[in-house]
Amino acid sequence: MTISVLICDDSAMARKQMARTLPKEWDVEITYATNGAEGLDAIRAGKGEVVFLDLNMPVMDGYEVLQTVQQNDLPALIIVVSGDIQIKAHERVKALGALDFIQKPVSADAISNILQEYGILTLTQKDQVEDTPMIKVDMRDACQEIANVAMGRAADLLAKLLDVFVLLPIPNVNVLEVSELTMALKATEESSTVSALCQGFIGAGVAGEALLLFHDSSFQDMAKLMGVANPEDKQTEIEVLIDTGNVLIGAFLNGISEQLDMKFSQAHPVVLGRHCTVNDLIHDNSEKWHRTLAMEINYRIENHNIQCDLLLLFTEDSIPTLSYKLGYLLD
Structure with a gap:
């Protein structure tokens, strides 16, 4: 008996990886959705007996899908597949009725084991194994999915260190000219002033800089979470900035290196500016930023004024090497 399977993820790369890792002998008909609203439409149309659901999506995220399915008692067995590996994320999706949780990037063994554990996997002998439907993945989409997984690794480490829940966005990935980068940085300005940290990194054929913009209004809350004795001390602010940068930048780069099978060396962090506007920060450093591939993530901590x-x-x-590595990953 053919089972209707729904893969709901805004990333074409993630959808392709998910479809490829399903057991070849599993008799299924696959439907794809690029956001939670599309996913719910598919479930209501009877195309999602088994659902592989991402959490961070536009229009409607995975939490909202789970809540709607639970409230309306819709017929769907939902397995969450996400780069957000925080313990509290696991707890929340289970409380909303998710069957189980698989962390990205997915593996065939993990999927097969969960399907067998819940008695969902019924194997049939097929005369011919069908190829995965053609799903087009461009470099931007692939980079965004790589960033999504790395973002989750960094958030998980921060969450464990501070015993908090980190709210995660959809990563923003673009190839930018320096003028466009200036606009992107200005777009992050929600508070009047920020402090900034920069850390260079280099690998085989890949180099760049990680830039952390820490909103000044966040310092006292972060210092208290870190257990710092004098949260208003100026030296404390620098320590908070550097410690936060070490956690987020280090874990993010490790997440990328694991996926692309390459190692990065990191330079010492440098404080670029303190209590300055984003405009001043750009003006003082724009000479060293040229055309670049930019991955942008906004981290916020739930119930705290930290951003x-x-x-x-x-x-x-670096772009040719990244393209080669991503192509190898997809093949």
Whole structure:
């Protein structure tokens, strides 16, 4: 008996990886959705007996889908597949009725084990194994999915260290000219002033800088969470900035290196500016930022006035190596 399977994820790369890792002998008909609203439409149309659901999506996220399915008692067995591996994320999706949780990037063994554990996997002998439907993945989409997984690794580490829940966005990935980067940085300005940290990194054929913009209004809350004795002390602010940068930048780069099978060396962090406007920060440092591949993530901590923006700026010369590595990952 053919089972209707729904893969709901805004990333084409993630949808392709998910479809490829389903057991080949599993008799299924696959439907794809690029956001939670599309996913709910598919479930209501009977196309989602088994659902593989991402959490961070536009229009409607995975939490909202789970809540709607639970409230309306819709017929769907939902397995969450996400880069957000925080313990509290696991707890929340289980409380909303998710069957189980698989962390990205997915593996065939993990999927097979869960399907067998819940008695969902019924194997049939097929005369011919069908190829995965053609799903087009461009470099921007692939980079966004790589950033999504790395973002989750960094958030998980921060959440464990501070015993908090980190609210995660959809990563913003673009190839930018320096003028466009200036506009992107200005767009992050929600508070009047920020303090900024920069840390260079280099690998085989890949180099760039990580930039952490820490909103000044966040310092006292973060210092208290870190257990710092004098949260209003000026030296404390620098320590908070550097400690936050070490956690987020280090874990993010490790997340990328694991996926692309490459190692990064990191330079010492440098404080670019303190209590300055984003405009001043750009003006003082724009000469060293040229055309770049930019990954931008805004981290916020639930129930705290803490917000920071992490930007990874890869040099233009890094793009061919990244394209090669991503192509290898997809093949």
